[in-house]
Amino acid sequence: MGRLFGKDDTAKNSETKREPDYNDTDFQKHDLYNKGRNQMSNEKFLDAIRSFELAIRIDPQFVDAWVEKGYAHFHMGEYSVAISSYNRAIEMDVENASAWNLKGLAYYKMKNYEKAIESCEKAIDINPSDGMSWYNKACYLTLSGKVDDGLDSLRRSIEIDIQNARKAVRDRDFESARAEEGFRRIVEVVVLESVRQGYDYVGKIVWVTGMDRAEIEDALMRLGMKGLVKERESRKITGKEQYYELDKELADKVGTIKRSGLLGTTKEVSAPVQQLKDIREVLGKARESIEKGDLTNTLEYFDQLLSPAKHGSAMIEQFFDYHRDLRLYMRRLHDKGQEYLNSHKSDLVDLISKIDHKLGSGVASRQQPAKD
Numbered sequence: 226m227g228r229l230f231g232k233d234d235t236a237k238n239s240e241t242k243r244e245p246d247y248n249d250t251d252f253q254k255h256d257l258y259n260k261g262r263n264q265m266s267n268e269k270f271l272d273a274i275r276s277f278e279l280a281i282r283i284d285p286q287f288v289d290a291w292v293e294k295g296y297a298h299f300h301m302g303e304y305s306v307a308i309s310s311y312n313r314a315i316e317m318d319v320e321n322a323s324a325w326n327l328k329g330l331a332y333y334k335m336k337n338y339e340k341a342i343e344s345c346e347k348a349i350d351i352n353p354s355d356g357m358s359w360y361n362k363a364c365y366l367t368l369s370g371k372v373d374d375g376l377d378s379l380r381r382s383i384e385i386d387i388q389n390a391r392k393a394v395r396d397r398d399f400e401s402a403r404a405e406e407g408f409r410r411i412v413e414v415v416v417l418e419s420v421r422q423g424y425d426y427v428g429k430i431v432w433v434t435g436m437d438r439a440e441i442e443d444a445l446m447r448l449g450m451k452g453l454v455k456e457r458e459s460r461k462i463t464g465k466e467q468y469y470e471l472d473k474e475l476a477d478k479v480g481t482i483k484r485s486g487l488l489g490t491t492k493e494v495s496a497p498v499q500q501l502k503d504i505r506e507v508l509g510k511a512r513e514s515i516e517k518g519d520l521t522n523t524l525e526y527f528d529q530l531l532s533p534a535k536h537g538s539a540m541i542e543q544f545f546d547y548h549r550d551l552r553l554y555m556r557r558l559h560d561k562g563q564e565y566l567n568s569h570k571s572d573l574v575d576l577i578s579k580i581d582h583k584l585g586s587g588v589a590s591r592q593q594p595a596k597d
Contacts, residue, residue: 254283258290265297273297288318296327304331322351326358329365338369354553356385364398375399376407383411384552391415395435409444412436416444417471420454425468445469504536505584512577515570520563523573527555547580 261276277294281287295310311328314321329344345362348355359382367375379399382389393399393408394415402408419430430441448454454469511526529535531551540548554573557565566573 250283254280254287254290257283258287258293261290261293261297265293265300268300270297270301286317288314288321288324291317292321292324292327295324295331299327299331299334302334304334307331320351322348322355322358325351326355326361329361333361333365333368338365341365342369354385356382356389359385360389360392363393364396367399367402370401372402372405373407376402376405379411380407383414384556385549387549391418391434394440403440409447412440413444413448416441417448417453420469421471425470426466500536500539501584504530504539505581507536508577508581508584512574512581515566515573515577518563518567518570520558520566523566524555524558527551527558531555544580544583547576547583550576 257276257280261273261280264270264273264276274294274297277290277297280290281294284290291310291314295307295314298304298307298310308328308331311324311331314324315328318324325344325348329341329348332338332341332344342362342365345358345365348358349362352358359378363375363377363379363382365375366372366378379389379393383393390411394412399408403412415434415436416430419433422433424430424433427438427441427445430436431438434441445454445456449456453472453475455472457468457470459466459468507526507529511523511530514522514526530540531537531548537548540551554569554576557569
């Protein structure tokens with residue numbers, strides 16, 4: 226598990242630009258806090274705990290120090306102590322999503338999945354756009370036997386961050402869900418994206434995804450039946466080998482990456498100019514419908530931008546972060562309706578304008594220069 230918190234530059238800035246009434250105890254607590262963070266990164270957890278405790282002694286209301294102290298105890302396998310630290314942080318800041326999420330992770334290690342789910346739901350209530358909280362909830366639900374609910378949370382996680390799909394196919398927490406149709410579709414997405422990236426042999430896909438060969442071959446068969454990939458055959462000295470490539474129509478829509486040579490050098494083939502122009506036209510219509518407060522048409526144009534059957538794949542490839550934001554806005558529009566559209570018009574128009582601006586630059590860069 227990676228670091229969950231960004232570095233606090235408060236102490237650094239304060240050290241270089243000290244105000245006349247600067248509180249030295251404030252400097253000391255942040256200095257100890259940063260020292261503990263550094264000790265954590267070097268896996269000196271006992272030393273880190275001591276640093277955080279000294280910071281807390283200076284300021285018992287230092288929420289971040291309580292959270293980090295809990296995380297250090299977590300790494301030492303002291304899950305009950307970690308939960309106690311998270312609880313102290315939550316008592317002072319009930320809206321601290323990180324403390325709730327980490328508390329759930331500690332309960333997960335204790336195999337108390339119901340408590341883990343409850344903590345994760347608190348984190349999601351505070352920050353519904355945190356893909357990791359949705360992913361953790363998916364794990365806990367699946368492990369508690371609520372596989373359908375777990376897959377629903379996993380899909381929400383993947384909508385926020387597509388990388389969670391690749392993570393999920395290697396995660397043993399989803400072992401009981403692997404036979405479910407919903408999970409098999411996630412496997413198909415990962416395999417399809419691997420082929421798009423130029424990993425066109427089964428062995429290469431095994432290497433890049435860490436999945437079982439049989440599972441990959443099953444996904445390729447299903448993708449072939451859907452007409453999304455084509456099986457080809459190459460002749461080598463050692464005999465014939467099967468490889469796979471995207472269906473031409475799909476490849477033209479989403480672009481592909483060609484890999485060649487011993488080092489696997491790549492060359493990306495981007496989405497065609499015509500599709501990018503089509504997306505720009507949809508963006509214009511979406512902006513107009515937002516400004517008019519037309520919920521039905523706004524949802525329709527958002528669907529065109531997000532659906533893999535339309536422009537979704539190209540949007541993911543060309544504008545990944547914006548695609549994620551669009552999905553979040555669309556889900557909120559579905560959930561909250563006209564009131565949400567009316568109160569967030571400026572945010573929605575701003576997002577559409579950013580995509581349009583970037584898209585305009587992209588299309589312009591692909592055009593041939595004018596003759597003198």
